Amino acid sequence: MNIYFQKSFQRGFGTFPLKGDDLRNAIDAAVDAGYRAFDTAQMYGNEAETGAALAACGVARQNLCITTKVHPDNYTPEKFLPSVEASLKALQIDRVDVLLLHWPPVGGDVGPSLRLLQSAKEKGLADAIGVSNYTAKMMREARAILDVLPVTNQIEFHPLLNQQKLLAAATETGIPLSSYASVARGEVFKHSLFAEIGKGYDKSAAQVVLRWILQKGVPLNTMSTKSENIRANFEIMDFTLSSIDMDRIDTLTSTGYRIVKTGLLPWVPEWD
Numbered sequence: 001m002n003i004y005f006q007k008s009f010q011r012g013f014g015t016f017p018l019k020g021d022d023l024r025n026a027i028d029a030a031v032d033a034g035y036r037a038f039d040t041a042q043m044y045g046n047e048a049e050t051g052a053a054l055a056a057c058g059v060a061r062q063n064l065c066i067t068t069k070v071h072p073d074n075y076t077p078e079k080f081l082p083s084v085e086a087s088l089k090a091l092q093i094d095r096v097d098v099l100l101l102h103w104p105p106v107g108g109d110v111g112p113s114l115r116l117l118q119s120a121k122e123k124g125l126a127d128a129i130g131v132s133n134y135t136a137k138m139m140r141e142a143r144a145i146l147d148v149l150p151v152t153n154q155i156e157f158h159p160l161l162n163q164q165k166l167l168a169a170a171t172e173t174g175i176p177l178s179s180y181a182s183v184a185r186g187e188v189f190k191h192s193l194f195a196e197i198g199k200g201y202d203k204s205a206a207q208v209v210l211r212w213i214l215q216k217g218v219p220l221n222t223m224s225t226k227s228e229n230i231r232a233n234f235e236i237m238d239f240t241l242s243s244i245d246m247d248r249i250d251t252l253t254s255t256g257y258r259i260v261k262t263g264l265l266p267w268v269p270e271w272d
C-alpha cells in the first residue's frame with residue numbers, strides 16, 4: 001500500500017518554516033496529538049533539528065514516516081547522492097521513508113533528476129520516492145521514465161484552487177497527490193462557508209477544509225505552531241462531509257487563489 005495512505009500517515013505534519021524552540025515544541029505537540037508522518041526538506045534548513053526532535057520524541061523509528069526533499073541545486077550527478085547522505089545524517093536515520101524532488105528542474109527537463117532520485121532508492125537511501133510541484137505533463141513523464149511508481153506529487157492543494165487537472169493526472173498515472181498549504185496559510189478563513197458547514201458536524205472551519213482535501217483522495221500536510229490547532233487538524237477522521245457539502249466547497253475552487261505563483265522561485269513551473 002502507498003505509504004501516505006496508511007491510516008497513521010494520511011495526516012502529515014509540515015515543518016516549514018519552523019526552527020529552534022518553535023520547531024521542537026510543534027513536533028512534540030504533533031507527536032502528542034498522534035501525528036506520525038513528518039515533512040521536511042533540505043531547503044528548510046531544519047533537517048538536523050527535525051531529526052533531533054523526532055529521535056527524542058519517544059516514538060519508535062519504524063512507526064514514523066519521515067519525508068525529506070532534495071534541493072534543486074543538488075540535481076547534479078556530483079551533488080545528488082552526497083546531499084541525500086547529508087540529509088540522512090542530519091535526520092539521524094540511515095534511510096528516509098520518502099525522498100522527494102522538491103521542485104522540477106529549471107528548464108523543465110525532468111529526466112536527469114528523476115534518474116538520480118531513482119539511484120538514491122536503488123542505493124537503499126530511501127524506501128520510497130516521489131516528486132513535488134510537478135505539472136500534469138511532468139507526472140506523465142515521471143511515470144514513463146521511472147521503473148518504480150512515485151508515491152506522491154506534493155502540491156499546493158486547498159479549496160480555493162482548482163487542481164482538477166492534477167487530480168485527473170493522478171488517476172491516469174497512478175501517482176497520488178498530497179497537499180501543502182492545505183489551509184492556504186489562513187486564506188480559507190476569509191470564506192464563511194467552511195465555518196457554516198462545520199456547524200452541522202460540530203467541527204471547525206479548518207477541520208472542514210482538511211476533511212474536504214482527504215475526501216478528494218489527497219493525503220495532507222499541515223503546519224501550525226499552536227497545540228490546539230495542531231490537535232484540531234488531526235481530529236478529522238470521525239466525520240464525513242456529505243456529497244452536497246463537498247459540492248458546495250467545490251464551487252470555491254473557482255476563486256483561483258494560489259500562494260506559489262510562477263516566478264516566485266526560479267523553479268516554479270507554468271502551472272496547469
Ligand SMILES: NC(=O)c1ccc[n+]([C@@H]2O[C@H](COP(=O)([O-])OP(=O)(O)OC[C@H]3O[C@@H](n4cnc5c(N)ncnc54)[C@H](OP(=O)(O)O)[C@@H]3O)[C@@H](O)[C@H]2O)c1
Binds near residue numbers: 132183222226
Ligand atoms: N513541497 C513544497 O514545495 C512545499 C511548499 C510549502 C509548504 N510545504 C510543506 O507543507 C507544510 C504546510 O504548508 P504551509 O505551512 O505552507 O501552509 P498551511 O498549512 O496552509 O498554513 C500554515 C498556517 O496556517 C495556520 N493554521 C494551521 N492550522 C490552523 C487552524 N486549525 N486554525 C487556524 N490557523 C491554522 C498556521 O498558523 P498557527 O501557527 O497560528 O496555527 C500557519 O501559519 C509546510 O510546513 C511544509 O512542510 C511544502
